[in-house]
Amino acid sequence: MTDTNSKRLDKRFFRREPTLVARELLGKRLVRNINGVRLAGLIVETEAYLGVLDKAAHSYGGRRTQRTEFMYGDGGTLYVFLNYGIHRLLNIVTDTTDVPTAVLIRAVEPTEGLELIRGFRPKTRNDHDLASGPGKLGEAFQVQLAHNGIDLTHSDEWFVERMKPRRSFKIETSSRIGVEYAEEWAHKQLRFYVSGNQHVSRGR
DNA sequence: GTGTGGATTATCT
DNA sequence: GATAATCCACACC
Numbered sequence: 001m002t003d004t005n006s007k008r009l010d011k012r013f014f015r016r017e018p019t020l021v022a023r024e025l026l027g028k029r030l031v032r033n034i035n036g037v038r039l040a041g042l043i044v045e046t047e048a049y050l051g052v053l054d055k056a057a058h059s060y061g062g063r064r065t066q067r068t069e070f071m072y073g074d075g076g077t078l079y080v081f082l083n084y085g086i087h088r089l090l091n092i093v094t095d096t097t098d099v100p101t102a103v104l105i106r107a108v109e110p111t112e113g114l115e116l117i118r119g120f121r122p123k124t125r126n127d128h129d130l131a132s133g134p135g136k137l138g139e140a141f142q143v144q145l146a147h148n149g150i151d152l153t154h155s156d157e158w159f160v161e162r163m164k165p166r167r168s169f170k171i172e173t174s175s176r177i178g179v180e181y182a183e184e185w186a187h188k189q190l191r192f193y194v195s196g197n198q199h200v201s202r203g204r
Numbered sequence: 205g206t207g208t209g210g211a212t213t214a215t216c217t
Numbered sequence: 218g219a220t221a222a223t224c225c226a227c228a229c230c
Contacts, residue, residue: 047222056222067215084223085212091222104222123225135223145214178222201223 007161010153014075018048018094018101021075023192025092026171029161030108032141037116039141041108041131042163045193045200047176049091051101056182059100070148071100078150078158080143087135088143092152092160106134106177106191108141109199117141133201170195177202 009028014021025043032039049057051071058068058081070079071093079091079102091102108131110117117140121130131137152159173189180186193200 049222058222065216081222082212082214084221085214087223089222106222133223138223176222182222 007164008153009076009160009162011074011076014092014094014153015096016075016094018050018103019190021092021094022046022048022103022190023171025103025105025160026192026194027163027167027169029111029163030105030141031112031159031161033157034113034116034142037113039110039113039117041110041112041137041141043105043107043160044109044197045105045107045191047104047106047192048094048190049102049104050190051095051099054182055185056176056179057100057102062100064100068100071102072098073149074151076151076153078147078152080145080148082145083135088138088145089134090137090141090143090147104134105137107132107193107199107201108137109197110140128198130199132199169197 025046028043030041030043051057051059052062054060059071073093074097075094077093079093080088083089090105094101110130117130121140124130131140150158172193172195174191175187176191
């Protein structure tokens with residue numbers, strides 16, 4: 001009966017360096033409970049943001065403002081920000097408190113709650129594109145700024161589960177998307193995705 | 205199939 | 218007042 005709990009990823013998983021967490025989050029199941037309905041999807045694309053040294057990270061240089069405050073939380077905390085005035089992007093904080101690193105969840109393959117998800121993405125024809133990008137995921141799973149600070153390891157609203165039968169898949173890397181301004185950090189291989197998966201935002 | 209530009213707002217300078 | 222870890226529609230090939 002506590003079987004469902006034992007599958008949930010805990011603090012030990014998230015309190016590690018973001019590159020490791022970003023890589024290992026692939027194939028895990030992201031779960032969102034919305035008004036008693038369960039939405040879920042397999043994580044197929046992530047990006048690591050390495051904190052104070054990373055010119056592409058909001059926390060670069062130790063920048064600590066109202067917006068970035070949640071990046072300084074403990075591993076397993078949600079960090080949500082508004083991007084281009086339209087999209088709400090979902091991040092999971094990594095490392096320990098005061099180390100402002102995080103993983104951006106860029107795409108998932110929806111597996112549960114498809115009816116509801118399609119309703120949140122009315123213009124989307126193809127199921128492959130329901131959450132094939134961070135902004136799309138934000139809409140599909142109704143990510144809100146109010147979710148900032150939620151603890152994934154204890155919340156009933158948001159959490160991540162380990163899959164029981166672990167399917168094998170190949171992981172590919174690339175530079176991160178939309179961070180051309182970040183100089184040498186723009187080229188680092190900090191984006192991870194499941195090779196050949198149709199729900200990835202690019203390079204299918 | 206590829207390229208371009210408009211949308212839209214919390215947050216910071 | 219400017220900026221931003223994006224998406225979509227529409228033009229044109």
